[in-house]
Amino acid sequence: MQGKKAKHIHISEGMSLYTRDRSPFYWGYINIDGEVFKKSLKTDDKDEAIKLLTLWKDEILVEGKKVLAQKINVSAKKTLISNTKPIPKEKVNTTRRKALQITSSVVGAVTVAGFAVPFLSAWQPSERAKALGASVKYDLSKLEPGAMAVVEWRRTPIFIVHQTSEAIKNLPSLNQKVANPALEEGVSRTTNDKFSVVKGVCTHLSCAPKYHPEIEPKAWDEDWKGGFFCPCHGSKFDLAGRVYKNVPAPTNLEVPPHSFEGDTLIIGEA
Amino acid sequence: MASKNSLMSWIDRRLPVTENLERHLTKHPVPSKVNFFYLFGALLMVVFMIQVITGIWLMMFYTNTEEGAFASVEYIMRDVEYGWLMRYMHSTGASAFFFLMYFHMFRGLLYGSYQKPKELVWLFGCFLLFLLMAEGFLGYVLPWGQMSYWAANVILSLFGAIPFIGESLQVWIQGDYVLSGATLSRFFALHVVVVPLLMIALVVFHIFALHEVGAGNPEGVDIEKYRDKTGMPLDGKPFHPYKTFGALPAIGIFFIVFFAIVYYAPTGGGYFIEKPNFEEANFLKTPEHIAPVWYYAPFYSILRAVTFGIPFLGITSKFLGFIIFAASIAILFIVPWLDRSKVQSIRYKGIFSKIAMIMFATSFITLGYLGTKPVNEIRTLIAQICTIFYFLPFILMPIYTKYEKTLEVPDRL
Ligand code: HEM
Numbered sequence: 001m002q003g004k005k006a007k008h009i010h011i012s013e014g015m016s017l018y019t020r021d022r023s024p025f026y027w028g029y030i031n032i033d034g035e036v037f038k039k040s041l042k043t044d045d046k047d048e049a050i051k052l053l054t055l056w057k058d059e060i061l062v063e064g065k066k067v068l069a070q071k072i073n074v075s076a077k078k079t080l081i082s083n084t085k086p087i088p089k090e091k092v093n094t095t096r097r098k099a100l101q102i103t104s105s106v107v108g109a110v111t112v113a114g115f116a117v118p119f120l121s122a123w124q125p126s127e128r129a130k131a132l133g134a135s136v137k138y139d140l141s142k143l144e145p146g147a148m149a150v151v152e153w154r155r156t157p158i159f160i161v162h163q164t165s166e167a168i169k170n171l172p173s174l175n176q177k178v179a180n181p182a183l184e185e186g187v188s189r190t191t192n193d194k195f196s197v198v199k200g201v202c203t204h205l206s207c208a209p210k211y212h213p214e215i216e217p218k219a220w221d222e223d224w225k226g227g228f229f230c231p232c233h234g235s236k237f238d239l240a241g242r243v244y245k246n247v248p249a250p251t252n253l254e255v256p257p258h259s260f261e262g263d264t265l266i267i268g269e270a
Numbered sequence: 271m272a273s274k275n276s277l278m279s280w281i282d283r284r285l286p287v288t289e290n291l292e293r294h295l296t297k298h299p300v301p302s303k304v305n306f307f308y309l310f311g312a313l314l315m316v317v318f319m320i321q322v323i324t325g326i327w328l329m330m331f332y333t334n335t336e337e338g339a340f341a342s343v344e345y346i347m348r349d350v351e352y353g354w355l356m357r358y359m360h361s362t363g364a365s366a367f368f369f370l371m372y373f374h375m376f377r378g379l380l381y382g383s384y385q386k387p388k389e390l391v392w393l394f395g396c397f398l399l400f401l402l403m404a405e406g407f408l409g410y411v412l413p414w415g416q417m418s419y420w421a422a423n424v425i426l427s428l429f430g431a432i433p434f435i436g437e438s439l440q441v442w443i444q445g446d447y448v449l450s451g452a453t454l455s456r457f458f459a460l461h462v463v464v465v466p467l468l469m470i471a472l473v474v475f476h477i478f479a480l481h482e483v484g485a486g487n488p489e490g491v492d493i494e495k496y497r498d499k500t501g502m503p504l505d506g507k508p509f510h511p512y513k514t515f516g517a518l519p520a521i522g523i524f525f526i527v528f529f530a531i532v533y534y535a536p537t538g539g540g541y542f543i544e545k546p547n548f549e550e551a552n553f554l555k556t557p558e559h560i561a562p563v564w565y566y567a568p569f570y571s572i573l574r575a576v577t578f579g580i581p582f583l584g585i586t587s588k589f590l591g592f593i594i595f596a597a598s599i600a601i602l603f604i605v606p607w608l609d610r611s612k613v614q615s616i617r618y619k620g621i622f623s624k625i626a627m628i629m630f631a632t633s634f635i636t637l638g639y640l641g642t643k644p645v646n647e648i649r650t651l652i653a654q655i656c657t658i659f660y661f662l663p664f665i666l667m668p669i670y671t672k673y674e675k676t677l678e679v680p681d682r683l
């Protein structure tokens with residue numbers, strides 16, 4: 001078995017080409033962590049051979065990935081076992097470690113809370129929204145008895161009702177029918193017994209109740225003495241905004257803070 | 271071929287693309303026999319994509335201010351080329367999303383898809399339902415129409431009904447003493463960024479959790495039991511090409527129906543976009559009848575059915591309604607722990623499970639119908655009965671699933 005000496009060409013670490021006596025082709029040699037792979041690359045072109053060799057290495061790497069991963073695991077376990085000699089106790093200062101853990105958690109929590117404040121507060125009404133919430137005035141002399149005016153305050157409709165004398169007379173007779181007669185507020189639920197001032201927002205789910213001052217049988221009440229009817233879910237209120245029994249709305253129509261100055265009504269200031 | 275491989279292996283060594291594609295797509299085993307109920311998840315993904323893409327395009331023309339919102343939606347509808355298509359695809363997409371979601375979940379109830387070890391898959395799904403409900407609500411406010419405004423008012427005042435903190439909580443959410451432009455712009459941010467991001471994250475969790483434990487089937491057979499030499503379950507098929515191509519006809523049919531609605535009935539007769547919403551929001555004028563879009567109707571019915579409170583505990587009817595309404599969604603979260611049955615699928619469960627399913631489905635549909643109608647005494651009574659029937663199947667589930675007689679589940683699909 002003689003011939004020309006086999007030629008080795010180093011390509012990179014663990015990778016080389018070589019030729020064999022009776023083969024016209026280049027052969028590849030790959031060494032990955034001590035594992036050796038050899039095969040004919042089936043080409044006599046050197047550049048081509050180098051290319052194929054590189055591809056082949058990639059293939060081996062990908063295919064061997066799981067096996068390799070296992071190996072790494074095994075060797076890791078081995079290291080673990082060989083390292084079972086305990087670290088001398090004195091070297092780890094557990095008190096200090098614990099103190100550090102606690103302080104860093106506390107500092108972390110305070111930081112998060114601190115950052116949360118501006119972000120959550122940004123959702124509060126802005127200064128402009130607050131300014132728009134200021135009080136409004138209304139001239140009562142324009143309002144006929146039996147009529148209702150709607151004034152906007154804080155974008156909420158405020159119902160101002162000029163009660164007729166008949167309505168005033170009827171109100172006490174409804175004390176039985178309403179859930180909360182609110183006698184302490186006075187018949188018209190204001191300091192002025194001619195004008196009732198209520199928020200036009202149903203206390204059930206915020207619809208606007210409709211004004212029905214007529215004293216006549218209605219679809220929702222045979223014995224209607226005038227008042228407000230909410231079309232959304234059928235809540236009934238009397239002319240002073242007191243809620244009837246057995247309807248979805250739980251409470252009387254709210255009375256906004258208000259005061260009278262002669263013929264002027266100021267809504268928003270008690 | 272060679273260069274592709276080397277590129278792929280170059281990438282794979284740095285980012286495990288092939289491995290994960292095989293794990294979650296190409297080689298992922300799915301049961302070989304499932305029925306049409308198992309297509310809704312794929313369709314949900316399609317709709318999610320429709321929503322994101324049309325949503326981004328709407329966002330290019332939409333104005334998120336109180337003064338500009340309504341006009342900008344009209345501008346989208348009239349002046350932007352194909353703007354109407356974007357908007358109607360988005361609003362119809364919202365309805366489709368819920369439609370598919372309800373079927374997807376009903377499948378889960380029928381076939382016990384929530385059972386061990388798929389509890390987390392179900393939980394993530396429940397969170398997705400919750401987020402979708404929030405997303406749809408936030409989105410419906412954006413066009414700033416009459417119904418946007420007043421329906422939002424109804425829902426926000428529910429927060430106001432919480433004892434003690436309610437009023438300040440409501441003001442905080444609104445950013446004003448009333449529902450206003452401040453509310454609109456924060457809802458916009460939540461609708462286009464926060465909730466969609468959370469939803470994407472949850473969809474990823476939903477799918478990863480599912481692939482960890484394996485998809486189910488209508489028989490409730492465990493396909494992992496028998497495997498061939500390659501590790502593929504005998505009753506399993508690789509996701510690709512079986513499931514991928516299997517879903518294509520369904521997606522095709524879905525698109526046909528979807529676009530038929532988009533073109534011919536985009537408002538769904540007032541159930542997808544309500545009539546008052548073509549009128550700009552007016553603070554001082556409540557619409558005669560406030561109804562939710564169809565997909566919230568069952569839950570709205572439950573809310574309205576509660577006409578009484580617990581006075582001696584200081585609980586108003588409004589707050590109690592809120593609690594029961596919240597419970598109707600919350601109870602879905604604990605279903606995996608309510609079902610004590612040995613079998614998964616309704617096909618092998620006993621008679622009580624079957625009655626319970628019918629009871630639940632009927633009451634859900636009836637509540638949905640009632641929710642879109644104005645109230646009167648009879649409707650309220652029916653809604654109250656249906657509310658009880660909605661809850662009973664769940665409340666009694668630990669009992670009837672434990673004691674009823676079940677059938678033997680076969681070994682193989
Ligand atoms: C993920 C599920 C989603 C659902 C269920 C949903 C639902 C809705 C609904 C019901 C509307 C009101 C439709 C109308 O009456 O016109 C709406 C509007 C809107 N959505 Fe979405 N949406 C979703 C995702 C998104 C995403 C991801 C974006 C943006 C990235 C987006 C952007 C918008 C915009 C800008 C509007 C206002 C324009 C308009 O009202 O026509 N949406 N959405």
Ligand code: FES
Binds near residue numbers: 204234235
């Ligand atoms: S909002 Fe008035 S009765 Fe419900």
